Amino acid sequence: MTYIFNMSKRAYNVEPVMDQDSVVDVRIHIDGKKWHLWGRKGAERERGMAGAVAPGKLPVLLGAGLGVCIEELLKSGPVAVLDNDPLIAETSGAAEYRDHPQVTWLSGDPVQVLEQVRQWRSANGNGPLELVKIPLYQRLDRDWYLAIGNTLADEKDSEPVDFWAEVAYPKFRNEKPKVLFFYRKYFLMGEITAALERLGIEFRSVDIGTGDTVREGFVEDLLRTVVDFKPDFALTVNHFGVDREGKLTDLLLKLKLPLASWFVDNPHLILYRYADVSPDLTAIFTYDAGNLAIMSEKGFGNVFYLPLATDVERFKPGLPGRAEWQADVSFLGNSMVHAVDKYLRSSGLDAEFEQRVPELAIEFGERAELSVEEFLRNSHPELLEKMENLATDENRLSFEGLITWEATRRYRLSCVLELLPFNPLIVGDDGWHELLAKGNWRYLSSLDYYNDLPGFYPMSKVGFNCTSRQMKGAVNQRVFDVPACGGFVLTDYREQMEALFEPGTEIIAYNEISEIGPLLEKWLADDAGRSKVTAAARKRIMAEHTYEHRLSTLLEKMRQTFG
Incomplete structure (x- = not known):
């Protein structure tokens, strides 16, 4: 059984092809090309x-065409016309059959169309059912026509399926909920699936794809999984798979079907352009x-x-490292x-606005506001208006990213400069060569998170x-x-840190950049102290901070909220 949902549609213009006073074809202008509804002998082919x-078959026409096929089919009985391209139907003249008493003309939401056909x-x-397919329509809107056709092809000789009855099952009735997971290749995906497996949670993954929009067939697979697997809720990371228009x-x-979206990056920078969050x-x-x-202000x-x-099955002591990591x-x-x-x-900044970036980044880095928009509203309302007047959403989002990452660049560089007296090993991108003069530091290019870091971290006396x-x-x-994985970390103080670790015994933090050097001197000289803090931190992590703990919390919150 196949189910579909239309996520996008290609734009085009049309013009009639005339033979004397009759429309014999429709020319479609799309993506700089010219297509034809039929070309030659369209009426004869219909x-x-x-x-x-x-x-004895019930004809279902996928695309109205020139209307000739509809006219011929009506001689034998009722006809269902599934047409989501009214511009072509109006141009060809087929739209005149829309109100015919024997014609059921359907368009719009494909799930509803399928139910209306049933x-x-x-x-x-x-x-x-007998499916009558005019080929052009599937080229114009593959998601709509082809997937609807596949669905009806599965059902045409079988007993009718009540789709809404299939998906109207009760949620959260079992001891352990069933999860539909929107998967894409990204940080945290493997950790989530591994944690679900260890918790004994039954789940099914639907691959989203890697592009800015979901892959072709994603929603079709989603709906099939909903019918076959009957999950209690869907789970995604950073709103992956959720389109900006709110269709999904x-x-x-x-x-x-409830949706849980776990943001592991700044949600403001992700949800900026979502027109309908459907909370x-x-x-x-x-x-x-x-x-x-x-998020509450956003409407959720x-x-x-x-x-x-962390995943303690992956990040654990005793894994081998390389000599160059020492x-x-x-x-x-x-x-x-x-x-x-x-x-x-x-x-897309003008020269005057661009000149303000360094000072804005410095100020934003020192302020408490989490978003650039909020920071400008509170401190520079005239610049907020200037940001909002940038040409596109992409320009505005890029400006917020620019201020955020320039603030990060400056802060990070200031911290790293404090490490130089200790001959640090710096691992990252080649931009460090632009920021730091040659001298008392070593460089390695970026390491693989999963394959390298569990062995890398314990090779340093202090991981900064x-x-x-x-x-x-x-x-x-x-x-x-x-x-x-058995390493010692010196980190900057964060307000939410104290709810996770005991400062001074489970985690060592600096409040000011000027504290970095003295703290490094202290802890580099105290092997036993580092081991004690690391052991205490790992004990706390094993007890409270694994991904099994996080997923257990998420599962329970979803049950309490939607069960």
Whole structure:
């Protein structure tokens, strides 16, 4: 059985092809090319299609065409016309059959169209369906016509299926909920699936794809899984799979299937362009408690704090490392040089506005506001207006990213400069060569998170950490990963840290950049002290901060909220 949902549609213009006073074809202008509804002998070909429908079959026409096929089919009885391209129907003249008493003309939401076809079939004796496909329409809108055709092809000789009855099952009735997981290749995906397996949670993954939009067939697979697997809720990370127009969340609402979206990056930078967040059956989980108010203002009623954690089956002591990883002090992180350049180019700033970027980044880095928009509203309302007047949403989002990453670049560089007296090993992108003079530091290019870092972290006496300026109150992944595999971490103080670790005994933090040097001197000289702190941190992690703990919390919150 196949189910579909239309996510996008290609734009085009049309013009009639005339023979004297009759429309004999329709020319379609699309993507700089010219297509034809039929080309030559369109009317003859439509008569042939109508004549090929076997007696006793209920004809379902995919695309109205020139209207000739409809006219011929009406000589034998009722006809269902599935047409989502009214511009062609109006141009060809086929639209005149839209109000014919024997014609059921359907368009719009494909799920509803399928249900209406089933109702039409039932009203006409539940006879077998005969699909009549005009090829052009599938080229124009593959998601709509081809997938509807595949669905009806599966059903045409079988007993009618009541789709809504299939998906109207009760949720959260079992001891352990069933999860539909939107998967794409991204940080945290493997950790989530591994944690679900260890918790004994039954789940099914639907691959989203890697592009800006979901892959072709994603929603078709989603709906098939809903019918066959009957999950209690869907789970995604960073709103992956959710389109900006709200079509997917609207579909989930119709299916009465709750959605849990766990944001492990700044949700403001992700949801900036979402026109319809459809919050009714959506729960937002954010790694940063400071985002709770922002998400509530965005319209979400179900917002929960869910910090990061670690996979202790992957990050564990005793894994082998390389000799080149040995160091007293190491720092692993991006210089942000290339990120700043990228966002500067894509922000579309004029020269005057661009000159303000350094001072704004410095000020934003020192302020408590989590978003650039909020910072400008409070401190520079005239610049907020200037930002809002940038040409596109992409320009505005790039400007916010530019300020955030330039603030991070400056802060990170200031911290790393304090490491130089200790001959640090710096692991990251080549932008560090632009920021640091040659001398008393070593460089390695970026390491693989899964294959390298569990063995890398314990090779340093001190793993240094400074948090991105998009995380002003939250702790990052490194605070969990380093102790989990037996390494010692020195990190910057975060407001939310004290709810996760006991400062001074389970975690060592600096409040000011000037404290970095003295703390390094102290802890480099105290092997026993480092081991004691690391052991205490790892014990706390094993007890409270694994991804099994996080997923257990998420599952329970979803049950409490939607069960």
